[in-house]
Amino acid sequence: MSLLFTPPPADGRVGPAPAPRAVPHVIADDAEAIAIAHRLAAQFAPGAAQRDRERVLPWDELEAFSASGLWGITVPREHGGAGVSAETLAEVIAIIAAADGSLGQIPQNHFYALEVLRVGATPAQQAFFHQRALAGERFGNALAEIGHKDFKRRTRLTRDGDGFRVDGQKFYCTGAVYAHWIPTLVVTQDDGRDVTWLAFVPRTADGVTITDDWDGFGQRVTGSGSVAFDNVRVEADWVVPFLASFERPTTIGPFAQLLHAAIDLGISRGALAATLPFVRDRARPWIDANVANASDDPLTLHHIGEVQVRLRAAEALVRRAGRIVEAAQKAPDAHSIAQASLAVAAARAATTTASLLAGTRLFELGGTSSTLDHQGLDRFWRNARTHTLHDPVRWKYHAIGNYYLNDTPPPRHGAI
Numbered sequence: 001m002s003l004l005f006t007p008p009p010a011d012g013r014v015g016p017a018p019a020p021r022a023v024p025h026v027i028a029d030d031a032e033a034i035a036i037a038h039r040l041a042a043q044f045a046p047g048a049a050q051r052d053r054e055r056v057l058p059w060d061e062l063e064a065f066s067a068s069g070l071w072g073i074t075v076p077r078e079h080g081g082a083g084v085s086a087e088t089l090a091e092v093i094a095i096i097a098a099a100d101g102s103l104g105q106i107p108q109n110h111f112y113a114l115e116v117l118r119v120g121a122t123p124a125q126q127a128f129f130h131q132r133a134l135a136g137e138r139f140g141n142a143l144a145e146i147g148h149k150d151f152k153r154r155t156r157l158t159r160d161g162d163g164f165r166v167d168g169q170k171f172y173c174t175g176a177v178y179a180h181w182i183p184t185l186v187v188t189q190d191d192g193r194d195v196t197w198l199a200f201v202p203r204t205a206d207g208v209t210i211t212d213d214w215d216g217f218g219q220r221v222t223g224s225g226s227v228a229f230d231n232v233r234v235e236a237d238w239v240v241p242f243l244a245s246f247e248r249p250t251t252i253g254p255f256a257q258l259l260h261a262a263i264d265l266g267i268s269r270g271a272l273a274a275t276l277p278f279v280r281d282r283a284r285p286w287i288d289a290n291v292a293n294a295s296d297d298p299l300t301l302h303h304i305g306e307v308q309v310r311l312r313a314a315e316a317l318v319r320r321a322g323r324i325v326e327a328a329q330k331a332p333d334a335h336s337i338a339q340a341s342l343a344v345a346a347a348r349a350a351t352t353t354a355s356l357l358a359g360t361r362l363f364e365l366g367g368t369s370s371t372l373d374h375q376g377l378d379r380f381w382r383n384a385r386t387h388t389l390h391d392p393v394r395w396k397y398h399a400i401g402n403y404y405l406n407d408t409p410p411p412r413h414g415a416i
Helices: 030-054 059-067 086-099 101-105 108-120 123-134 252-281 298-330 334-366 378-387 393-406
Strands: 156-160 163-170 181-190 193-202 208-211 226-235 239-241
Touching: 030 059, 030 086, 030 101, 030 378, 059 101, 086 101, 086 252, 086 298, 101 252, 101 378, 108 123, 108 181, 108 193, 108 239, 108 252, 163 181, 163 193, 181 226, 193 226, 252 298, 252 334, 252 378, 298 334, 334 378, 334 393
Parallel strands: 156 181
Antiparallel strands: 156 163, 163 226, 181 193, 193 239, 208 226
16 A cells, blocks of 8 residues: 555545655666666566556555656756657656556656647746656646547636636546646637647646546556546646647647557567466466477467567557657658658557557466466456557558558647
């Protein structure tokens, strides 16, 4: 059980995240970021099954994660961060997700918010929030809304003197339970047209209520519950244009999707890593294989090889996508952004297949004993199945096919 936080009451409402214990380590470069991610993953992996099974929110692990400096690695060097590449960031996320799929997903919206700031914020806003990130403060999210079949945003931003007020309800708010700031999609009215903004709402602001009511069967401790805003005051300097960032070519969409691909890549790595020792030490060969060990069963070898090939292909596509996103960040135009979106779409298609296949093969090759609840091996498939529903992979293939067949560039939004 966490040493940092009192479990939420029966109604699921949670109080603000504790302030960072200390100023995080400042990571120097890409190589150090990768090394620290591996060290943390080794710490996080042993307790992952228990946290998932008992739904223990990972407050202690997140404190270590934040203190490591990894949450500040995309802050540019001119503001004191490491300014790591998109490829490195994706690998860091994959390393953590292999150890614990939930921990790998929690910072996704933190980095997404930093990318929105990089693309559309003023220099003063960038400097302010970059320093908050380097100080160990975490950004969650309140983007999605449920209860309607359209994608229209209903959370309102209204003028209040020299600032604003926020009113509305959000769900799927991954990381909000653990956040110090909640970047929130809000709309204003301009000549009858909704204009979308990203408002950075302090978790401690009056009128903010967070409910830990996420009950999906996977990614159980991502804190992906509900956030309610009741006449919440935000300062004008905490509001950043959002819709305008998609009216021109920007990397916000492909950057976000690259991180989702990295999460699935990590989950597939974790599943395969759990499969190999189980097959070697626990599984029985099928009677018709006429071998003594499951590791010599020819059909088992075939399936292990298949998972390995799918995983390596997914890794290659994620790394390629990271390099293309990085190039688009440096020189954004219609062509480079389209190429980034297409590269990431291919990576997401591959990581979706790899993560689901790896989770499924674990059971097929491990046999009935692999399903015993105390082992927690089902978390890999559950996490992959839950997270890969974030954006339908069928539309990734559609975007790729439409571009290569009809020369139609992919749409500009956060899901491609």
